Amino acid sequence: MVVFVVLIVVVAVSVLTLRPNRHAGDAPAWIVVAATNHLPELRREWGRAMAAELTAIPGRAGRWRFAVGVLRVALFPPVRRRSRVLAVAGIGLAAAVALEVLAVNTVPNIAVFAGALGPLLAAYATLLAARSAQPSWAAAYAVVVGLGALGVLAAIAAVVRVAASHPAATTDPTHVYSIVLAVILVGYLAVAFAPRRRLRTLWWVVGAAAGFGAVSIGFALTAPVGPMGVGPEPALPVASVAVVIAAVGVGLTTHDRAAAVRAGLLTVALTAPAHVATDLLALLRVHQFTLTDPYDIAAYPHSGFPDVASYLLSDAISGEIISGLVLRPVILGLVAMVAATAATARSRIAAVP
Amino acid sequence: VTRVRRPSPQTLAVLEALADEPDRWRYGYDLCTQLGLPAGSVYPILMRLADRGLLETSWAVERGPARHLYRLTEAGREYATAHAVPLKPTPAKRAARPRIAGA
Numbered sequence: 001m002v003v004f005v006v007l008i009v010v011v012a013v014s015v016l017t018l019r020p021n022r023h024a025g026d027a028p029a030w031i032v033v034a035a036t037n038h039l040p041e042l043r044r045e046w047g048r049a050m051a052a053e054l055t056a057i058p059g060r061a062g063r064w065r066f067a068v069g070v071l072r073v074a075l076f077p078p079v080r081r082r083s084r085v086l087a088v089a090g091i092g093l094a095a096a097v098a099l100e101v102l103a104v105n106t107v108p109n110i111a112v113f114a115g116a117l118g119p120l121l122a123a124y125a126t127l128l129a130a131r132s133a134q135p136s137w138a139a140a141y142a143v144v145v146g147l148g149a150l151g152v153l154a155a156i157a158a159v160v161r162v163a164a165s166h167p168a169a170t171t172d173p174t175h176v177y178s179i180v181l182a183v184i185l186v187g188y189l190a191v192a193f194a195p196r197r198r199l200r201t202l203w204w205v206v207g208a209a210a211g212f213g214a215v216s217i218g219f220a221l222t223a224p225v226g227p228m229g230v231g232p233e234p235a236l237p238v239a240s241v242a243v244v245i246a247a248v249g250v251g252l253t254t255h256d257r258a259a260a261v262r263a264g265l266l267t268v269a270l271t272a273p274a275h276v277a278t279d280l281l282a283l284l285r286v287h288q289f290t291l292t293d294p295y296d297i298a299a300y301p302h303s304g305f306p307d308v309a310s311y312l313l314s315d316a317i318s319g320e321i322i323s324g325l326v327l328r329p330v331i332l333g334l335v336a337m338v339a340a341t342a343a344t345a346r347s348r349i350a351a352v353p
Numbered sequence: 354v355t356r357v358r359r360p361s362p363q364t365l366a367v368l369e370a371l372a373d374e375p376d377r378w379r380y381g382y383d384l385c386t387q388l389g390l391p392a393g394s395v396y397p398i399l400m401r402l403a404d405r406g407l408l409e410t411s412w413a414v415e416r417g418p419a420r421h422l423y424r425l426t427e428a429g430r431e432y433a434t435a436h437a438v439p440l441k442p443t444p445a446k447r448a449a450r451p452r453i454a455g456a
Contacts (some may be wrong), residue, residue, distance in 0.1 A: 077400070
């Protein structure tokens with residue numbers, strides 16, 4: 001319940017603070033501006049055309065109808081190269097089937113996860129092919145995409161490694177965790193791949209995320225191992241510092257709060273899967289797992305797990321899905337908003353006549 | 354062999370509306386109201402027609418923000434005729450049009 005309340009508050013704050021133009025007018029005007037901002041690059045002029053057209057539409061009902069129509073165009077813009085889209089969809093589907101076959105034959109415990117991940121990735125690749133004519137691969141954007149993909153791959157690799165070494169730890173009778181993990185990871189990938197306009201500001205994100213990655217990996221590989229893993233874990237403070245650096249850096253250079261918040265949120269999106277991967281990687285270094293928590297000591301005998309390691313690793317994976325990929329990013333997102341607000345406060349005060 | 358797809362009834366309706374006065378520049382919203390079609394249907398059709406070189410676009414500088422205008426190209430008129438959309442005869446004097454920016 002608390003999670004949903006926090007999510008609703010964050011979404012509401014984001015919508016209120018990040019809307020493209022606060023003076024765009026009524027709700028239909030805001031919807032049209034927001035929708036047309038998300039059109040693919042080659043349809044931007046059409047977006048401007050539809051936004052301009054709204055100014056000539058009288059009456060509230062007509063404006064709402066037009067706004068809904070524009071929203072539909074933004075969600076499903078016409079496909080320009082149908083053959084390319086079909087080719088990507090076909091290749092994606094074949095890759096998804098191959099991934100599933102591979103999972104069933106090598107790590108059957110994650111077959112449901114692979115079965116959800118493959119089609120989702122194929123669908124996302126098809127969507128990308130349908131929305132862009134020629135993807136722009138500016139250096140900063142390419143590095144952001146690379147870091148995002150690396151983080152997601154690392155998280156997948158960590159889960160696969162757990163499944164291979166302790167199959168019972170990844171048993172998921174309801175399949176809910178498997179599907180949720182696949183959906184969330186593809187979501188993070190989509191955030192990394194989303195087109196960017198201010199490419200220079202991306203270097204702040206790249207620096208912050210790469211710094212976080214280096215410190216976390218170094219810690220996960222070298223920190224002394226205890227009975228419950230490695231610790232105390234510095235990843236959350238390091239992630240917070242990375243998010244603050246990105247948000248403040250962009251805020252101070254652009255004096256644009258929305259851009260600073262976006263930079264902070266992108267840093268969160270790039271670091272969250274990597275954070276999960278390093279957490280699991282650190283835990284896998286433990287050779288002799290020991291129960292220390294009174295609750296675990298009482299619950300383990302009735303859990304059905306064959307060994308303590310599987311019990312603790314299963315707990316860690318589900319914890320990482322909920323906490324590492326949802327709750328922690330929400331908290332870091334709030335940190336990004338506060339940092340961006342603080343960094344741009346002076347310029348906003350100066351702008352007041 | 355190139356497969357020629359028959360345009361949808363909505364596309365034919367848009368073609369017919371544009372072919373009705375082929376020289377006249379039309380606004381997107383005017384087409385929506387004339388045809389009773391939502392913007393979510395009309396604009397994708399206009400985009401596809403423009404992608405195929407059947408529609409020319411322009412920005413009209415009038416009072417207020419510039420608005421986008423549309424009319425069939427020569428190829429668009431031929432396409433409309435080929436798909437049995439009757440073209441009205443072009444008047445001797447070209448239809449008055451709004452001042453065009455970057456036509």
